[in-house]
Amino acid sequence: MNHKMLKTISCGVLPLMTLAMVAGTATGAEYYLRAEAFTKNLPDPSGVGTIPIPMWGFALDDSFEGLELQAVSVPGPRLTVPAGDTTLTIHLDNNLSVPISLTIPGQITTKTPVFFTDGQGRQRVHSFTHETPAGNTTMVDYTWTGLEPGTYLYLSGTHLAVQVQMGLYGGVTIDAAAGEAYSGVTYDAEVMLLYSEIDPALHTAVDDGSYGTTGPTSTVDYNPKYFLINGEPYTSATLPMSAGAVGNRVLLRFLNAGLQTHAPNLLGMYMSVIAEDGNVYNFPKGQYSLTLPAGQTKDAIVTPSADGAYPLIDRRSDVTNAGGFSLGGMVRFLEVAP
Amino acid sequence: MRTHLHSKGTQFTVAVMAALALFATDAYAVIDGLTGSTFTLSAKDGYVLGGDGLSIYTWGFADDTGPMQYPGPTLIVNQGALVTVSLKNYLPEPVSIVFPGQEGVTATGGVAGQLTQEAPADNGATTVEYQFQASEPGTYHYHSGTHMDLQVEMGLVGAIIVRPTEFPIDQWAYNHTDSAYDHEYLFLLTEMDYDVHLMAEFGLWDQIDTTTFHPVYWFINGRNFPDTTLAADTPWLPNQPYNCLPRMHPGERLLLRIIGGGRDLHPFHPHGNNTTVIAKDARLLQSPLGTGADLAYSDYTITSLPGQTVDAIFEWTGAQLGWDVYGHAPGDPMEPFEYAPDHGKPFPVILPGQQELTFGGGYSGSPFLGAAGDLPPGEGGLNVYGGFMYPWHSHAENEIINNDIFIGGMLSLLIIEPHGTPIP
Incomplete structure (x- = not known):
């Protein structure tokens, strides 16, 4: 087998x-x-x-x-x-x-x-x-x-x-x-962007058994310090993500597994937002900003007209690593080849 | 008895206007800002006044050698213009500017930053030049692209309006009649976590943790209520030149340009009627291109996302209130745009006697639009044209507070005034 x-x-x-x-x-x-x-x-x-x-x-x-x-x-x-x-x-x-x-x-x-x-x-x-x-x-x-x-x-x-x-x-x-995300929605390249956060205090409490006993009894004081895309916060060593080439239809898949709303803003390019939670919109929305509430997914198509590295930033300013000097957190660069 | 102001002697009107001159001077441009295509912005520090009078250390963009402004100057440019923004930095750390929604932005000079070229902390010695073609009309904004979690919080944000090619032949926001308006107003929504500003003022950089964000001031165009309703360029708010006092006549179309300038969502709630949301992120809500705002929708709590811009049209005639807002008798002539089915319908409330009331300065003495009534000596006077006032505010009601003092924050007033009232 x-x-x-x-x-x-x-x-x-x-x-x-x-x-x-x-x-x-x-x-x-x-x-x-x-x-x-x-x-x-x-x-x-x-x-x-x-x-x-x-x-x-x-x-x-x-x-x-x-x-x-x-x-x-x-x-x-x-x-x-x-x-x-x-x-x-x-x-x-x-x-x-x-x-x-x-x-x-x-x-x-x-x-x-x-x-x-x-x-x-x-x-x-x-x-x-x-x-x-x-x-x-x-x-x-x-x-x-x-x-x-x-x-x-x-x-x-x-x-x-x-x-x-x-x-x-x-x-x-x-x-x-x-090559077709939804019926009639084709793409040449795709980028998956899964957002989530980490509150180290909760993780420590769950790990050492104090959660629910001597430590926090719920997530009511959730105070995330790390803001991740695909499991990693941005650092100066983070490489750009490959996002197809000029003229491609590039599918951006946004997912939010965190507990907070995020606001991905793409600089230098508009997205055609095509679907939410796996449901195709009747008409795509031309926006450079997205609302990405907890638990939601959104799909967008970009068709870059120029090559380069396009910044994708969380406009809720979760762009720090535990309060350190930014840039950190929910930032990526989408690298479009010529 | 109702009394129409415009039928009263000029002596009364002139006297009140001279004494109060609050809502009716020519000092109110509708959207204040810098016009042209070449701008110099200087990142500087200074102080803004909270609505409770507290002085808050703030960073902002100045118009070149002018004072620090919160928010930065509103840049008003024409579609197709090649826009040049030169940045100088007088702050203690590098600063840059990004222009969401603009494509092909170039940056020259300065030092390479992570998002774009930065002006180092060199007291204005270096100039970074950003350039882009304002290819599409609409409502945009700019903000710092450096240490954003601190610098946007500290105040480095401003609005951009790109006038369509149709403007000013047609007073449209976009190149389509669905965006036609009679008056336009800016609502740049921001918030401040005072502790961060205090630590910055004292240079306690190591203690600033932007993940513990806890805002206590909420602003429209850089002011808290009630300062939002004061005149623009009020001398005692030297770093907060912009006001927010929307005014209109019945039947007119008022354009709201809403910008989520902070890091929180602010559900903006205009009282008086629903709005029609026609555009987001400077793009008409349309199915195929050229169809106009055919996907526009009616809303009374406008979601405004950080970094997003929303354009909405507000209209009001007093329709379907079930009473005649002008207090007409059935045989009286109609006012412009008056809702005919309610003409002459009586006011459904028995007004209490004067001794049973306390008065605010905005009460004309009459419940009817464009009318005045008798007031006790020293009362009223802030509403010389007998307008109706509606609170327009964040529907997150905790945001209409100035650092724990109600009422304030992200709130202003719409004033609907009878035809004939001068509105700039």
């Missing part, structure tokens, strides 16, 4: 795929994710050295408890559902000390919420769907059928206030067809 990514043999061949779907044999995309704690080193605000932050993240394996294909990271591995597939299965291996689960807001699936009884005898939701217990020895599956194309987040669906900000999130993309 090819564990790397099980797909139908019909992948990419439309007539065959149609046949396969009619025959009911499409198996769709499969991924093996492993949740694990790790330490992330983020820049010290003094500009010298780093600060270790306890994180939870996802790694990509070739099979359940098999070989690691991609080390644990935040955000988790990007899951790309090949064009034409309408089913996604994630097999989950949980190496954390608490039960977790997976949801993809915007994709429809049957959920089986998990409840607990609180101190006053009330039934309360603990998880939006079935959980993967800590240290599971058999894999737990999460399956979505009838996938809709677009840009989505996958997130833990268990104790979200803690688990999502600890790092249990990632991006999943489903294209309508090869």
